[in-house]
Amino acid sequence: MKIAVLSGKGGTGKTFVSVNLACAADKAVYVDCDVEEPNGHLFLKPEITEKQSVAVTVPEADMSKCTGCRKCVDFCKYNALALLRDRLMIFYEVCHSCGGCILFCPEKALSKKQREIGTIETGVSDNVTVLTGCLNTGEVSGVPIIKELMEKLPEKDTVVIDCPPGSSCIVMESIREADYCILVAEPTLFGAHNLGMVYELVKLFNKPFGVVLNKCLPGENPSEKFCRGNKINILAEIPYDENLGRLNSKGLVSVRESGQYHELFRNLLYKVAKEALQ
Amino acid sequence: MKLAAPVESKSLDAPICPSFGRTPYYALFDTETGNHEFLDNSAAASQGGAGIKAAQMLVDHGVEAIITCRCGDNAAQVLNAAKVAMYKAQDGTVTDNIEKLKNGGLSHLSEIHPGLHNHGGVKE
Numbered sequence: 001m002k003i004a005v006l007s008g009k010g011g012t013g014k015t016f017v018s019v020n021l022a023c024a025a026d027k028a029v030y031v032d033c034d035v036e037e038p039n040g041h042l043f044l045k046p047e048i049t050e051k052q053s054v055a056v057t058v059p060e061a062d063m064s065k066c067t068g069c070r071k072c073v074d075f076c077k078y079n080a081l082a083l084l085r086d087r088l089m090i091f092y093e094v095c096h097s098c099g100g101c102i103l104f105c106p107e108k109a110l111s112k113k114q115r116e117i118g119t120i121e122t123g124v125s126d127n128v129t130v131l132t133g134c135l136n137t138g139e140v141s142g143v144p145i146i147k148e149l150m151e152k153l154p155e156k157d158t159v160v161i162d163c164p165p166g167s168s169c170i171v172m173e174s175i176r177e178a179d180y181c182i183l184v185a186e187p188t189l190f191g192a193h194n195l196g197m198v199y200e201l202v203k204l205f206n207k208p209f210g211v212v213l214n215k216c217l218p219g220e221n222p223s224e225k226f227c228r229g230n231k232i233n234i235l236a237e238i239p240y241d242e243n244l245g246r247l248n249s250k251g252l253v254s255v256r257e258s259g260q261y262h263e264l265f266r267n268l269l270y271k272v273a274k275e276a277l278q
Numbered sequence: 279m280k281l282a283a284p285v286e287s288k289s290l291d292a293p294i295c296p297s298f299g300r301t302p303y304y305a306l307f308d309t310e311t312g313n314h315e316f317l318d319n320s321a322a323a324s325q326g327g328a329g330i331k332a333a334q335m336l337v338d339h340g341v342e343a344i345i346t347c348r349c350g351d352n353a354a355q356v357l358n359a360a361k362v363a364m365y366k367a368q369d370g371t372v373t374d375n376i377e378k379l380k381n382g383g384l385s386h387l388s389e390i391h392p393g394l395h396n397h398g399g400v401k402e
Contacts, residue, residue, distance in 0.1 A: 079327025
């Protein structure tokens with residue numbers, strides 16, 4: 001079972017929910033898809049067993065063969081190429097690695113080159129296998145790293161996918177393989193607005209989903225109101241608890257420290273498994 | 279010298295368009311003959327890389343200098359590689375700016391911004 005954990009904004013508790021859910025399982029794989037700033041490892045502290053480079057294919061020009069026909073420049077819909085009198089400029093951060101320019105070059109002046117954009121680390125933290133995607137500083141898109149991570153997911157184990165914040169391309173790639181989506185939301189108007197964004201996304205992808213309300217305080221909760229108004233299943237309500245804050249600030253996993261939270265996350269896992277199998 | 283400036287409409291009395299790569303038209307002006315023409319900017323609707331495509335088009339038309347409010351990094355790389363001079367536009371029409379340039383009243387564009395990527399066309 002693959003569970004994706006997402007939210008419309010950062011700081012709602014995606015990593016908190018993902019890490020604790022994975023640790024509450026008997027055996028699980030935790031996948032950090034927040035490649036711009038992966039932080040699940042701060043809590044899981046995995047022993048790294050493998051580090052792999054992730055590269056994209058980009059064109060490389062041999063100007064001794066180029067006749068200046070411009071087929072490559074005209075083909076590229078992303079405008080990643082510019083031809084000047086004596087040189088072909090290639091803008092790697094604009095290139096989407098489609099390979100079209102290489103195919104279209106009649107002189108075979110363009111060839112494939114691998115360019116590293118990030119890494120994937122594999123490690124172990126007790127009962128949890130940890131996969132961490134990490135985008136190199138300055139790179140534009142982490143999507144190729146997510147695609148590579150998705151290739152590594154086991155079919156049978158419980159897999160928890162910690163998604164990047166928002167509802168953009170990189171989040172869509174992260175939930176593509178998921179059997180179930182957990183939306184984490186804060187009890188604020190801003191939180192409810194951003195919950196609305198990921199709600200639209202999971203509906204568009206036709207994924208079964210439910211909401212975890214995090215940092216709940218007595219009184220009005222706009223995210224809860226949003227759920228009730230749209231008949232969205234609320235899976236769990238996590239209280240605003242200073243003890244949780246303390247455990248988090250020490251980089252500890254709450255379910256490994258507290259019986260109360262172990263039970264909460266076991267129940268959440270059980271609910272999700274039941275819903276995902278329906 | 280062949281000059282180019284991004285313009286909102288096909289008129290030398292129009293103000294200079296604040297966007298270099300996604301302007302609807304370019305005014306081309308030859309300071310030796312005094313002739314001018316307008317180019318449709320085919321890059322304006324690009325999903326991405328508009329500045330690169332626009333700069334390529336101007337280089338292909340033999341432009342030697344541009345007058346612009348600002349210019350993104352990628353476009354500037356193409357223009358620099360093609361040795362196209364970049365001048366900072368001032369308030370006023372295209373004609374005003376050409377006159378100022380002729381009199382040495384425009385400075386070189388010193389600030390190149392990192393690009394306004396994905397703000398036009400279809401979002402990626």
